[in-house]
Amino acid sequence: MSTTIRVLLADDQALVRGALAALLALESDLEVVAEVGRGDEVVERARESRADVCLLDIEMPGADGITAAAAVRDALPGVRTLIVTTFGRPGYLRRALEGGASGFVVKDTPARQLAEAVRRVHAGLRVVDPSLATESLVDGANPLTEREREVLTVALAGGTVAAIAAVVHLSAGTVRNHLSSAIGKTGTSTRAEAARVAQERGWL
Amino acid sequence: MSTTIRVLLADDQALVRGALAALLALESDLEVVAEVGRGDEVVERARESRADVCLLDIEMPGADGITAAAAVRDALPGVRTLIVTTFGRPGYLRRALEGGASGFVVKDTPARQLAEAVRRVHAGLRVVDPSLATESLVDGANPLTEREREVLTVALAGGTVAAIAAVVHLSAGTVRNHLSSAIGKTGTSTRAEAARVAQERGWL
DNA sequence: CCGCAGCCGTGACACCTGTCATGGTCCGGT
DNA sequence: ACCGGACCATGACAGGTGTCACGGCTGCGG
Incomplete structure (x- = not known):
């Protein structure tokens, strides 16, 4: 000691x-x-x-x-x-x-x-x-699911849905569903806002 | 001294x-x-x-x-x-x-x-x-015009065009025009991306 | 086994966005 | 006086976006 x-x-x-x-x-x-x-x-x-x-x-x-x-x-x-x-x-x-x-x-x-x-x-x-x-x-805890986190993280860059889908290897429709869910959970109305809020709360 | x-x-x-x-x-x-x-x-x-x-x-x-x-x-x-x-x-x-x-x-x-x-x-x-x-x-210098800067700054929050228009006291159409111009000057394709790039370059 | 939750995908719909054309005003420079 | 540029606004259009309903898949607990 x-x-x-x-x-x-x-x-x-x-x-x-x-x-x-x-x-x-x-x-x-x-x-x-x-x-x-x-x-x-x-x-x-x-x-x-x-x-x-x-x-x-x-x-x-x-x-x-x-x-x-x-x-x-x-x-x-x-x-x-x-x-x-x-x-x-x-x-x-x-x-x-x-x-x-x-x-x-x-x-x-x-x-x-x-x-x-x-x-x-x-x-x-x-x-x-x-x-x-x-x-x-x-x-409280992070309400975001694993995929929602992943998609939102990519969405932070600001690209289109197609660009996000290409990065995470998912269908464009699925990406939109995850984004929509994340938007609901963050209480926002656009994915840019949702990404910003999630970032601020440390959910990413 | x-x-x-x-x-x-x-x-x-x-x-x-x-x-x-x-x-x-x-x-x-x-x-x-x-x-x-x-x-x-x-x-x-x-x-x-x-x-x-x-x-x-x-x-x-x-x-x-x-x-x-x-x-x-x-x-x-x-x-x-x-x-x-x-x-x-x-x-x-x-x-x-x-x-x-x-x-x-x-x-x-x-x-x-x-x-x-x-x-x-x-x-x-x-x-x-x-x-x-x-x-x-x-x-080089900041290519953004005064209004474009103002609109982009508000767009950083991620709200819709209508929300931005309400904050800067402009028509929604005008806001879209300024955003479109800023998107062109930043070489991006969405306003979220444009706002992010402009922020990174210190144009805001 | 069944129910349930999370995940992935499709399709359809209303709405929002980005782009372009057009027109108007107000400066400052030539 | 003329022109150019920045500003504001409107309208129209293609394409992107957010929402919803539906189905299929997997894994987990009752």
Whole structure:
């Protein structure tokens, strides 16, 4: 048991990564032992740097923070993960916790609280931003079915039904049915709106 | 002429704001004298804190970084502004420089270079991320007309033509004409796609 | 076995969209 | 005065879109 907590930083923006490192360096009991810019390098670097806690952003190339957290849980059981992201997407929170993350913090929180969150996570506690916890319960689970998610994700690009159908290897009519169902579940009236709403709620 | 450069930080995410402050505090010749979370508070706080350089994020409530930079130029002629944002949108760069910003840096750049950029801007030089400069010249100016921009911005939400027409106080037919024109200029085939592309290029 | 839910597909229908032609107004430049 | 360009509007048309009804398929639990 070392007296300092070894932290791994994962964020695709080098500037924020360096800035967070500078911020955590102010705390005497924390030590940033690795910095990563891609989600698929987290496990490897966490192992070789013997990190205790992984600070993961959600938006990253290679693999997003949620799948990275799941990978860490499977490969390195003793290591805790703390998701830190830009805005509170309820679906993200739910999936993150199911995927094995120990904490979920928004970038809106005061800087001082980050170090405290790291300590709590390292102690084995769950840290969840209170502003998100309630919001997440209100929205509940993702009502979208697997295919609806897939179709909606492609629909985000904005192409026509025929284009979507070609990508997902389905009939154009079936795509329209899935889209119609998704539109109903999101309470919208066009597929562009449905895709946007679903994206906002973290249903994709 | 004080020996230290007085810096104002503007970013809506408290965590990055604090982290950037910690990062800049490592430099002995820089001093963070103010932190702001909204774009419309920049001028006021810059004046009362007698800042030399304003570090502005683009996405902020109240007013975005570009209009904030323009406001600073008009109200406080001696103060330099440096835009720092997530990803390089060519249109943003152009508008930022036209609006009076002295520099444009991406959050992807190494952390060490930020302090150097602040010094350069303070010295009266223009700092532009080299990866964006070329890209910006390739794309050229924004081909969209004023109304097309307005209509496309509303179309981003994904509503129907009638809904858009109601918001911008135009006839539904006129809205369709503007959308059609924008679709042509973006080389797309649906308004959702056009809105997405225009957004990516910073044309909105 | 049966019912049920999710998935895939077809067909039909009303409506919305994207495109084009046409015509009008209001500028700013020649 | 003339022209060009941006703006607004209307009408018409082909094609895309959203909705619904229907059928068939699979897998799961009663």
